[in-house]
Amino acid sequence: MKVKIPTVSALVLAMTLPLAAEAHRGWLLPAATVLSGEEPWVTVDGAISNDIFHTDHAAMRLDGLKVVGPDGEEVEIQNGHTGKYRSTFDLQLTQQGTYRVFSASGGLNARWVTDEGERRFWPGRGETPAPGDFEKKVPKDAKELTVTQSSRRIETFITAGVPTDEVLAPTNQGLELVPVTHPNDLFAEEEATFRLLIDGEAAVGAKVTVLAGGMRYRNSQDAIEVETDDEGAFSVTWPDAGMYWLSASYRDDKATAPATARQGSYVATFEVLPQ
Amino acid sequence: MEKPNMKKPAVKKLWLMVSMALGAAFAQADTLEISIEIPRIDVAEYHRPYVAIWLQQQSNVTNLAVWYDVGMKEGKGQEWLKDMRQWWRRSGRALEFPIDGVTAATRAPGIHTLTFDSADKPLSELPPGDYQLVVEAAREVGGREMVSIPFSWPLSEAQTLEASGETELGRVGLQLKP
Numbered sequence: 001m002k003v004k005i006p007t008v009s010a011l012v013l014a015m016t017l018p019l020a021a022e023a024h025r026g027w028l029l030p031a032a033t034v035l036s037g038e039e040p041w042v043t044v045d046g047a048i049s050n051d052i053f054h055t056d057h058a059a060m061r062l063d064g065l066k067v068v069g070p071d072g073e074e075v076e077i078q079n080g081h082t083g084k085y086r087s088t089f090d091l092q093l094t095q096q097g098t099y100r101v102f103s104a105s106g107g108l109n110a111r112w113v114t115d116e117g118e119r120r121f122w123p124g125r126g127e128t129p130a131p132g133d134f135e136k137k138v139p140k141d142a143k144e145l146t147v148t149q150s151s152r153r154i155e156t157f158i159t160a161g162v163p164t165d166e167v168l169a170p171t172n173q174g175l176e177l178v179p180v181t182h183p184n185d186l187f188a189e190e191e192a193t194f195r196l197l198i199d200g201e202a203a204v205g206a207k208v209t210v211l212a213g214g215m216r217y218r219n220s221q222d223a224i225e226v227e228t229d230d231e232g233a234f235s236v237t238w239p240d241a242g243m244y245w246l247s248a249s250y251r252d253d254k255a256t257a258p259a260t261a262r263q264g265s266y267v268a269t270f271e272v273l274p275q
Numbered sequence: 276m277e278k279p280n281m282k283k284p285a286v287k288k289l290w291l292m293v294s295m296a297l298g299a300a301f302a303q304a305d306t307l308e309i310s311i312e313i314p315r316i317d318v319a320e321y322h323r324p325y326v327a328i329w330l331q332q333q334s335n336v337t338n339l340a341v342w343y344d345v346g347m348k349e350g351k352g353q354e355w356l357k358d359m360r361q362w363w364r365r366s367g368r369a370l371e372f373p374i375d376g377v378t379a380a381t382r383a384p385g386i387h388t389l390t391f392d393s394a395d396k397p398l399s400e401l402p403p404g405d406y407q408l409v410v411e412a413a414r415e416v417g418g419r420e421m422v423s424i425p426f427s428w429p430l431s432e433a434q435t436l437e438a439s440g441e442t443e444l445g446r447v448g449l450q451l452k453p
Binding site for chain 2: 273
């Protein structure tokens with residue numbers, strides 16, 4: 001496996017992204033992803049942490065969270081609560097089929113160097129840009145100006161009864177995962193295939209990292225690292241049953257003006273069941 | 276229903292033909308006799324296992340029996356059907372419950388025998404081929420286990436096949452009676 005040392009510019013970029021705070025990892029963790037019975041309930045946690053699925057850093061905010069049901073309609077979360085280290089909410093699966101739970105956002109960010117040689121970023125840390133801010137706050141003639149179109153998506157999938165596909169259709173915005181293998185039909189020792197799209201087109205050469213949960217109880221990350229092929233596809237063979245965190249990142253220069261670069265980060269949680 | 280004017284010898288002959296035909300049909304009938312041992316497990320909190328029994332040919336599943344908490348209010352017992360994971364994946368998740376002639380209440384520890392005949396559904400509609408008899412058991416606050424026995428359909432010779440579970444299932448027997 002190739003190990004690439006991240007370049008300085010990549011690190012700087014990461015610092016400017018709203019949720020990519022250092023090595024902290026965002027995730028949504030459903031208590032179960034495969035359910036039976038009439039209108040079953042499921043509870044979900046959302047957090048940003050270092051160790052996967054250990055709530056040790058910050059709660060994920062619920063205001064950007066959406067749930068779409070098998071019929072494509074939005075579903076209300078229930079009993080939402082945000083604590084110190086995690087948010088939690090319940091879902092009642094009143095329809096049979098697959099639900100998508102996600103938090104997605106996108107927008108422009110910029111970095112440049114002032115005449116005095118100081119590095120500047122926009123939006124600043126914790127800043128939520130208002131419309132027109134880009135024009136006002138980013139000097140277009142600044143030195144080393146890089147404007148990046150960024151997208152971020154954190155999601156998971158939950159199925160009552162038969163897995164369905166309606167909810168898996170891409171929005172063609174940002175970095176997205178299109179399942180070839182259904183995300184609620186994953187079993188240990190089996191291979192699953194997915195595709196990554198950037199703005200609706202194959203995300204070729206995207207870096208994918210897969211980590212099993214329970215990190216606190218092992219001495220290494222044991223990451224599975226893969227890269228997407230010419231179709232944007234990649235495959236993972238799940239070594240064991242359990243909850244997995246999948247993270248992908250993609251970057252190219254095929255951006256639309258005023259952006260000069262395009263960047264996407266994608267995270268999903270998958271449950272793998274034993275044979 | 277005897278009619279006084281009926282010619283007795285003719286009736287006798289007819290009955291002989293009918294019984295011969297029936298006899299021939301019976302001789303051709305294939306029967307599967309399945310015995311499933313649910314082990315007695317000495318634990319403080321014991322719940323009878325959910326058990327699914329099916330025939331599998333590649334991805335085709337023919338359900339023979341599914342034992343679950345059918346009696347719970349508002350179909351609550353269906354909540355744990357997914358714990359029979361392989362059955363749920365291969366068949367259960369696409370079905371509506373309860374299923375006539377398939378679903379039934381959970382069974383107590385002991386040996387349970389089920390008999391299926393080629394004259395009746397579902398075996399009357401079973402295409403020829405190589406099959407697995409699969410038995411999967413899942414127990415609340417207990418474990419899960421799956422046992423399978425391969426056989427060919429239709430049956431060619433009388434045979435007794437068996438496999439054994441280690442935890443949630445005891446001996447599973449499959450008697451082939453051509």
